[in-house]
Amino acid sequence: MVDENKEIVKKTESWGETIRTVFYAVLIAIGIRTFAWEPFNIPSESMLPTLQIGDYLFVSKYAYGYSKHSFPFSMGPFDGRKFESPVKRGDVVVFKLPRDNTTDYIKRIVGLPGDKLQVTNGVLHINGKAVPKIRTDSFPYTSYPYDEQYGIERNFPTYDETLPNGVKYLSYDLAPRGPLDNTDVYEVPAGHYFAMGDNRDNSTDSRVPINQHGVGFVPAENLVGRAEVLFFSTNGSAAWWEIWGWPGSIRWGRLFQSITE
Numbered sequence: 001m002v003d004e005n006k007e008i009v010k011k012t013e014s015w016g017e018t019i020r021t022v023f024y025a026v027l028i029a030i031g032i033r034t035f036a037w038e039p040f041n042i043p044s045e046s047m048l049p050t051l052q053i054g055d056y057l058f059v060s061k062y063a064y065g066y067s068k069h070s071f072p073f074s075m076g077p078f079d080g081r082k083f084e085s086p087v088k089r090g091d092v093v094v095f096k097l098p099r100d101n102t103t104d105y106i107k108r109i110v111g112l113p114g115d116k117l118q119v120t121n122g123v124l125h126i127n128g129k130a131v132p133k134i135r136t137d138s139f140p141y142t143s144y145p146y147d148e149q150y151g152i153e154r155n156f157p158t159y160d161e162t163l164p165n166g167v168k169y170l171s172y173d174l175a176p177r178g179p180l181d182n183t184d185v186y187e188v189p190a191g192h193y194f195a196m197g198d199n200r201d202n203s204t205d206s207r208v209p210i211n212q213h214g215v216g217f218v219p220a221e222n223l224v225g226r227a228e229v230l231f232f233s234t235n236g237s238a239a240w241w242e243i244w245g246w247p248g249s250i251r252w253g254r255l256f257q258s259i260t261e
Helices: 004-035 146-150 243-249
Strands: 037-041 055-060 092-096 104-111 116-120 123-126 133-141 154-162 168-172 192-196 223-233
Touching (some): 037 223, 092 192, 104 123
Antiparallel strands (some): 055 223, 116 123, 133 154
């Protein structure tokens, strides 16, 4: 004869084990996301050609230490940064937009505290010296999702830039006559950074002050982490449920590319 009480106890224990397992798994995931790595996806063209819409990347949360923005919903229990490490010029970083402390932005750090920066005829100057900018070629690009859907290819004038510490990267600049190709001198205050998009004519960044709905200087506390590696990239030609279209929508050549030098 089956003891119903024992069956109920067994089922209760089974449910309890399942709940505990899920709870521990969630805690581990939150811990990894907070203190080690967090995935992000790219929603705009501001970092072309380095990053494309549809790229998915891992950001190291430990690279610069931790702030309240390292925690989910920016609910860290302290102000400032703990275990702080310096930012290197040329790092591609994710940060909270200073004007709302909520929106995630990704840009390249080109200015450190105390630097004086200016853009003149499309050329970035750091502390009075021009950053070498050499025309390489026109970089073919199909924009996600519309251009790729209709087979349209665009060509952007591409430049090879080298920062004072030797970091090299490619940038886009259609012409040195854009609204942000000639600026005033910016002096980066202590505890802040100057960030720019590699797509110079299509990036709202530190060249645009906060009071003009821009980014302004980025406080060190707002840094979330350093972009490290692309782990996935899609051109958007297949929806999540169109399994048959997945192979053709994945940009295989971009998978597992390092973003840091």
